[in-house]
Amino acid sequence: xxxxxxxMVCKITEKYLSENATRAVVDxxxxxxxxxxAAVCSWADEVRFRYRWxxxxxYANTPxxxxxxxxxxxxxxxxxxxxxxxxxxxxxxxxxxxxGKSSSGYNLTExxxxxxxxxxxxxxxxxxxxxxxxxxxxxxxRWYRRxxxxxxxxxxxxxxxAMKDFYNTDENIMIESIERNITGNWADDIVDWETCxxxxxxxxxxxxxxxxxxxxxxxxxxxxxxxxTLTGICSxxxxxxxxxxxxxxxxxAQAGLRLATLLNSxxxxxxxxx
Ligand code: ADE
Ligand code: ZN
Ligand code: ZN
Numbered sequence: 001x002x003x004x005x006x007x008m009v010c011k012i013t014e015k016y017l018s019e020n021a022t023r024a025v026v027d028x029x030x031x032x033x034x035x036x037x038a039a040v041c042s043w044a045d046e047v048r049f050r051y052r053w054x055x056x057x058x059y060a061n062t063p064x065x066x067x068x069x070x071x072x073x074x075x076x077x078x079x080x081x082x083x084x085x086x087x088x089x090x091x092x093x094x095x096x097x098x099x100g101k102s103s104s105g106y107n108l109t110e111x112x113x114x115x116x117x118x119x120x121x122x123x124x125x126x127x128x129x130x131x132x133x134x135x136x137x138x139x140x141x142r143w144y145r146r147x148x149x150x151x152x153x154x155x156x157x158x159x160x161x162a163m164k165d166f167y168n169t170d171e172n173i174m175i176e177s178i179e180r181n182i183t184g185n186w187a188d189d190i191v192d193w194e195t196c197x198x199x200x201x202x203x204x205x206x207x208x209x210x211x212x213x214x215x216x217x218x219x220x221x222x223x224x225x226x227x228x229t230l231t232g233i234c235s236x237x238x239x240x241x242x243x244x245x246x247x248x249x250x251x252x253a254q255a256g257l258r259l260a261t262l263l264n265s266x267x268x269x270x271x272x273x274x
Contacts (some may be wrong), residue, residue, distance in 0.1 A: 012256025044117035
C-alpha cells in the first residue's frame with residue numbers, strides 16, 4: 001500500500017489493541033510517533049533503500065500461478081529462504097516476543113514498525129503477485145487519463161479515487177466507514193480475523209499470502225493487459241467499484257484487525273489462554 005493504505009490499517013489496529021498491548025506498543029514507538037502506531041506504519045518504505053536487504057520483505061511472488069507455497073515462493077533474488085513478506089512477519093513476531101526479557105538483543109522499535117508495515121503489505125493483493133510482472137509493476141495502464149502501472153493502481157490510486165469520490169477527501173470518514181463495515185456487514189467474518197491466538201490456520205501469514213494471490217488472480221489481473229485503461233464506476237468493467245467493494249476495504253480491515261490480534265497475542269498474556 002501507499003502511505004494512506006498503511007495509515008488506515010494501523011488506525012484500525014489502534015482501536016482493537018488491548019490495554020496491555022497498547023502500553024507495550026506505546027513504550028516501543030519512537031518519539032516521532034507521538035504515541036500513535038499509525039504515524040510510523042510507512043517507516044519501512046522510507047528505509048527500503050537504506051536497508052537494501054529489506055526491499056524483498058515487502059512482497060512475495062509466484063511463478064505465474066494462483067496459489068502460494070512458502071518453500072517455492074518465499075525467498076529473495078539470491079534464493080535465501082524466508083526473505084519475503086511471510087518470512088518477515090514470522091521473524092518480527094518472534095523478535096517482539098522477547099519484549100520484556102532482559103536478553104532481547106533486538107531493536108524492538110524497528111521490529112514493531114516492520115511488523116505493522118508488512119502486515120499491511122501482505123494484505124495488498126498484488127504484493128503476492130506474479131514474478132514475471134513484479135506484482136503488476138511492469139504492467140503499464142491508464143488510471144482514468146493518467147499513465148501509471150497496475151501495482152500502483154492497487155497501492156495508491158484506487159484508495160485515493162475512492163476517498164475523493166465517495167468520502168469527500170476526508171480520510172477519517174473513510175476509516176469510519178470501514179469500521180462500520182467491521183461491526184456491520186463483516187461482523188460474521190471478524191471472528192475468523194481475530195482467531196490468530198487460537199492456533200487456527202487463519203493465524204498463519206502464509207494464509208494471508210494465499211488469500212492475496214487468489215484475489216490478484218480473480219480481480220487485480222483479471223481482464224487487464226499492457227496499456228489497458230482502467231476507470232472507476234462508469235466503466236463497463238467497473239474496475240474500481242468491483243475491486244474496491246470486494247477487495248480493498250475488506251483487505252484493509254482484515255489487515256488492521258489481524259495486526260491488532262497478533263500484537264495482543266504478543267504483548268498480552270491473557271490473550272494466549274483463549
Ligand atoms: N517487486 C517485485 N515484485 C513485487 C511485488 N509483488 N510487490 C511489490 N514490489 C515488487
Ligand atoms: Zn506496493
Ligand atoms: Zn511496503
